[in-house]
Amino acid sequence: MEASNPSPWALLTDLYELTMAQSYLREGMHGEATFSLFARTLPPGRAYLVAAGLEDVLRYLQGLRFSPIDLDYLGSTGIFGADFLEHLKGFRFTGSVWAVPEGRLVFPNEPLLEVTAPIPEAQIVETYIINQVHLQTTIATKAARCLWAAGGRRLVDFSLRRTHGADAGLKVARASYIAGFESTSNVLAGRQYGIPIAGTMAHSYVSSFPEEIDAFRAYARTFPDASVFLIDTYDTLEGARKAAVVAREMEVAGHRLRAVRLDSGDLIALSRAVRKVMDDAGLVYVGIFASGGLDEYELETIARAGAPIGGFGVGTKMGVSADAPYLDMAYKLVKYAGHPVLKLSTGKVSLADQKQVYRGADAAGQLREDTIALRDEGMEGADQPLLARVMEGGRILHSLPSLDEIRLRFQDEFARLPHRYKALRGAPQYPVRLSPGLSALQSRLEHQLAAVAPDP
Amino acid sequence: MEASNPSPWALLTDLYELTMAQSYLREGMHGEATFSLFARTLPPGRAYLVAAGLEDVLRYLQGLRFSPIDLDYLGSTGIFGADFLEHLKGFRFTGSVWAVPEGRLVFPNEPLLEVTAPIPEAQIVETYIINQVHLQTTIATKAARCLWAAGGRRLVDFSLRRTHGADAGLKVARASYIAGFESTSNVLAGRQYGIPIAGTMAHSYVSSFPEEIDAFRAYARTFPDASVFLIDTYDTLEGARKAAVVAREMEVAGHRLRAVRLDSGDLIALSRAVRKVMDDAGLVYVGIFASGGLDEYELETIARAGAPIGGFGVGTKMGVSADAPYLDMAYKLVKYAGHPVLKLSTGKVSLADQKQVYRGADAAGQLREDTIALRDEGMEGADQPLLARVMEGGRILHSLPSLDEIRLRFQDEFARLPHRYKALRGAPQYPVRLSPGLSALQSRLEHQLAAVAPDP
Numbered sequence: 001m002e003a004s005n006p007s008p009w010a011l012l013t014d015l016y017e018l019t020m021a022q023s024y025l026r027e028g029m030h031g032e033a034t035f036s037l038f039a040r041t042l043p044p045g046r047a048y049l050v051a052a053g054l055e056d057v058l059r060y061l062q063g064l065r066f067s068p069i070d071l072d073y074l075g076s077t078g079i080f081g082a083d084f085l086e087h088l089k090g091f092r093f094t095g096s097v098w099a100v101p102e103g104r105l106v107f108p109n110e111p112l113l114e115v116t117a118p119i120p121e122a123q124i125v126e127t128y129i130i131n132q133v134h135l136q137t138t139i140a141t142k143a144a145r146c147l148w149a150a151g152g153r154r155l156v157d158f159s160l161r162r163t164h165g166a167d168a169g170l171k172v173a174r175a176s177y178i179a180g181f182e183s184t185s186n187v188l189a190g191r192q193y194g195i196p197i198a199g200t201m202a203h204s205y206v207s208s209f210p211e212e213i214d215a216f217r218a219y220a221r222t223f224p225d226a227s228v229f230l231i232d233t234y235d236t237l238e239g240a241r242k243a244a245v246v247a248r249e250m251e252v253a254g255h256r257l258r259a260v261r262l263d264s265g266d267l268i269a270l271s272r273a274v275r276k277v278m279d280d281a282g283l284v285y286v287g288i289f290a291s292g293g294l295d296e297y298e299l300e301t302i303a304r305a306g307a308p309i310g311g312f313g314v315g316t317k318m319g320v321s322a323d324a325p326y327l328d329m330a331y332k333l334v335k336y337a338g339h340p341v342l343k344l345s346t347g348k349v350s351l352a353d354q355k356q357v358y359r360g361a362d363a364a365g366q367l368r369e370d371t372i373a374l375r376d377e378g379m380e381g382a383d384q385p386l387l388a389r390v391m392e393g394g395r396i397l398h399s400l401p402s403l404d405e406i407r408l409r410f411q412d413e414f415a416r417l418p419h420r421y422k423a424l425r426g427a428p429q430y431p432v433r434l435s436p437g438l439s440a441l442q443s444r445l446e447h448q449l450a451a452v453a454p455d456p
Numbered sequence: 457m458e459a460s461n462p463s464p465w466a467l468l469t470d471l472y473e474l475t476m477a478q479s480y481l482r483e484g485m486h487g488e489a490t491f492s493l494f495a496r497t498l499p500p501g502r503a504y505l506v507a508a509g510l511e512d513v514l515r516y517l518q519g520l521r522f523s524p525i526d527l528d529y530l531g532s533t534g535i536f537g538a539d540f541l542e543h544l545k546g547f548r549f550t551g552s553v554w555a556v557p558e559g560r561l562v563f564p565n566e567p568l569l570e571v572t573a574p575i576p577e578a579q580i581v582e583t584y585i586i587n588q589v590h591l592q593t594t595i596a597t598k599a600a601r602c603l604w605a606a607g608g609r610r611l612v613d614f615s616l617r618r619t620h621g622a623d624a625g626l627k628v629a630r631a632s633y634i635a636g637f638e639s640t641s642n643v644l645a646g647r648q649y650g651i652p653i654a655g656t657m658a659h660s661y662v663s664s665f666p667e668e669i670d671a672f673r674a675y676a677r678t679f680p681d682a683s684v685f686l687i688d689t690y691d692t693l694e695g696a697r698k699a700a701v702v703a704r705e706m707e708v709a710g711h712r713l714r715a716v717r718l719d720s721g722d723l724i725a726l727s728r729a730v731r732k733v734m735d736d737a738g739l740v741y742v743g744i745f746a747s748g749g750l751d752e753y754e755l756e757t758i759a760r761a762g763a764p765i766g767g768f769g770v771g772t773k774m775g776v777s778a779d780a781p782y783l784d785m786a787y788k789l790v791k792y793a794g795h796p797v798l799k800l801s802t803g804k805v806s807l808a809d810q811k812q813v814y815r816g817a818d819a820a821g822q823l824r825e826d827t828i829a830l831r832d833e834g835m836e837g838a839d840q841p842l843l844a845r846v847m848e849g850g851r852i853l854h855s856l857p858s859l860d861e862i863r864l865r866f867q868d869e870f871a872r873l874p875h876r877y878k879a880l881r882g883a884p885q886y887p888v889r890l891s892p893g894l895s896a897l898q899s900r901l902e903h904q905l906a907a908v909a910p911d912p
Contacts, residue, residue: 011643011646012616012625012642013616013643013644014616014641014655015641015646015653016641016655016657017655017658018643019655019657019678019679020657020658020660023661023674023677023678023679024661024664026674026677026678027678029664031664033664069647077646077653079679079682119664123661127616128622130617130618131617131618131621131622131625132621132622134617134618135620135621158470160468160587161583161586161587162783163587163591163620164591164619164620164781165587165588165591165620165621165622165624165626165627166584166621167620167621167622168620168621168623168624169587170468170621171620171621185472186469187467187468187469187470188465188468188469190467190471190529197533198471199470199471199472199473199475201475201476202472202476202579202582204788205476205480207789208487208575208789208792208793208797218482218483219479221479221482221483222475222479222482222483223475223535226535233799234905316782320620320776320781321781322781322782325776325778325781326773326776327618329618332660333660333664336663336664337664341664449690
């Protein structure tokens with residue numbers, strides 16, 4: 001249970017959330033609404049998402065307050081009435097949340113979370129909820145793909161310089177750690193989340209010395225037991241030979257060079273040549289670390305070639321999810337004032353009512369099939385319900401799991417997902433079916449709507 | 457000139473910036489370094505970038521301090537010595553910055569900014585500088601493409617829910633406004649930057665009423681002079697007819713419906729049919745506004761078809777720059793301790809030394825050609841120098857321009873860029889040449905390096 005500090009993000013919302021809220025209040029509409037957050041479809045050839053972002057959502061909901069500065073600004077726009085501003089002054093989120101725990105797998109149309117609250121409250125919080133879950137789920141998924149492709153080699157988040165802003169820098173470090181990255185270069189993420197931090201040296205460091213070898217010697221003096229030399233500033237193999245010279249000087253002083261880093265060129269060929277330089281110098285313990293425009297496709301190629309690279313710095317393409325920088329994720333009204341709600345506009349059917357997801361596995365624990373059901377349908381079979389009640393009356397119900405717990409949860413579940421769904425390209429769709437109760441409701445509502453709307 | 461508030465972002469840096477700084481200090485290396493920030497190449501078929509993000513960089517540099525919490529954390533990692541932590545305690549950025557003003561066009565290899573400071577300082581600030589300029593330049597460029605494609609129709613930033621986090625939400629609103637967007641849905645961006653805010657209504661609003669027409673009537677009661685009805689929740693043409701009914705009821709009460717909004721389907725065909733519904737009802741003044749997965753390519757198609765749509769909400773694909781979510785942007789050491797520096801690793805040649813860019817135009821003011829020169833080369837011709845000195849001794853030199861000034865600066869310069877460079881696809885490269893002085897230096901350094909490195 002966290003203390004409720006005023007949120008700096010109360011106005012980080014779309015204007016229409018507030019105008020609609022004013023209209024609901026003027027109309028006396030305080031009915032209980034449930035909104036469901038889900039991804040309609042995934043990028044082509046992908047089967048799964050890794051749920052992430054819930055902790056930020058819960059802290060936001062619990063701490064949401066409009067500050068006097070916020071209210072002054074809203075008043076100055078001329079859009080809002082004194083009645084509504086007065087209402088916002090005492091605004092609290094009083095609703096409940098059911099959610100998929102962070103780190104669990106999610107498939108298309110399955111709710112990542114469902115918010116139930118008086119409709120003005122549930123509406124106002126839409127934008128921030130999508131913003132955080134969308135980003136962190138996008139990145140955790142991309143990072144999981146990288147981990148899988150790298151076949152067990154260790155990965156370090158190097159993306160901060162090109163993530164989309166400061167918040168993304170932090171959230172990318174968090175989400176990639178959930179998916180199994182070992183560490184991050186982002187020092188603030190280290191402070192904030194306790195994620196291990198890591199780094200090597202830059203080309204500028206090497207360039208600022210008269211000779212490359214001087215740079216290696218200087219760094220070794222500062223970090224005698226924690227040095228990784230960047231060897232591609234001028235010529236990679238020549239750099240490797242100089243690194244080997246300095247590594248043997250370090251040995252004499254009782255220290256060990258940790259690794260050398262490649263950041264350009266043909267990483268497979270270069271890593272083999274550099275490995276030979278090191279081995280020939282008796283430096284079998286010096287690792288090879290590589291970086292430079294890597295993503296899951298490159299990592300898979302390198303891993304399959306069996307290149308002697310022990311770890312990778314993965315930056316930009318993971319940090320912006322370069323080939324799929326957004327998801328088709330929506331927050332839809334599914335129930336209002338006791339009635340299930342359906343929206344039917346072109347190509348965008350959503351599943352009505354409050355829902356639960358049951359995850360079926362075989363006897364060996366391998367994931368088999370999911371069922372989306374009504375929350376109260378009572379599907380007591382062998383399958384495990386995926387969504388848990390995590391907030392009630394605007395208060396976080398349980399202490400939030402640590403990042404390491406979330407990371408283990410992901411590891412455990414991902415190990416139980418059959419390999420074919422993990423393919424980087426052309427993965428088949430994971431089987432997700434609707435329960436009898438949800439199917440029946442869905443058909444009934446679709447018929448009703450078709451009867452109302454004359455032009456199909 | 458802004459007050460110097462402690463920065464919350466001091467640790468938003470890559471670990472290696474700090475380890476290298478510790479090593480520089482241990483080695484007694486305080487020499488003056490110049491780093492240059494530039495884009496090596498642009499995404500295929502694109503000719504220009506729109507510079508943005510400088511204001512955030514300057515405020516960061518001026519306010520940069522390490523807090524006691526930061527220092528405690530750094531101490532706890534075991535990576536840093538007491539000498540270095542003591543140094544960080546009193547750390548100030550004391551350097552100078554030359555930069556391209558925000559809103560100006562920039563072409564490949566032209567420095568967006570150059571930082572000169574003692575090397576540990578210039579190194580530590582690298583990550584945040586790239587992070588902010590990279591994001592805002594990426595988005596301002598994407599937004600400029602949207603504006604150009606929309607052929608003068610007004611555009612509204614609708615991206616907040618799917619930008620990469622909170623900071624990106626704000627910076628996307630800022631950058632798209634610089635490029636000519638009229639307003640944003642992001643309320644906090646309205647408060648923080650004074651950008652006009654705008655919005656309509658969501659499908660959930662319509663769904664929460666028994667009938668679509670009830671929703672329109674309710675919204676018109678709350679916002680009698682500022683309503684835009686979303687008409688595609690059930691059936692778009694039926695929705696248009698109901699909107700027309702309510703619009704005429706509003707007329708009777710002395711009000712006017714502003715517009716209707718389409719958010720799905722074939723926007724060209726639907727807008728024509730909806731226009732006819734409105735015109736037939738005598739509602740020629742009711743505008744049509746469209747949204748839903750739009751980017752510059754869609755906007756161009758719609759604009760070329762002459763669809764009767766007056767404005768667009770442009771969201772996700774602009775806000776994440778979906779087809780080019782990152783740039784090949786680097787911050788490279790170009791001068792150290794009085795000597796120009798070159799880096800030559802595979803495929804990554806950079807331009808040495810402190811530089812200036814001269815922008816050539818023809819007699820009519822149309823942009824013709826840029827020249828990258830040495831900063832002190834003295835190219836006093838007709839051409840205008842692009843980079844200005846904006847920070848000296850760690851202090852911002854001039855009061856920062858307003859967002860509206862930056863926006864006008866962009867508008868003016870973009871109007872002078874020949875149309876062929878604005879093409880959405882296959883734009884030719886803009887001519888950028890090197891000055892005699894820079895060419896000569898570059899050849900000399902490349903020869904020197906080739907002589908040093910035996911394996912080319």
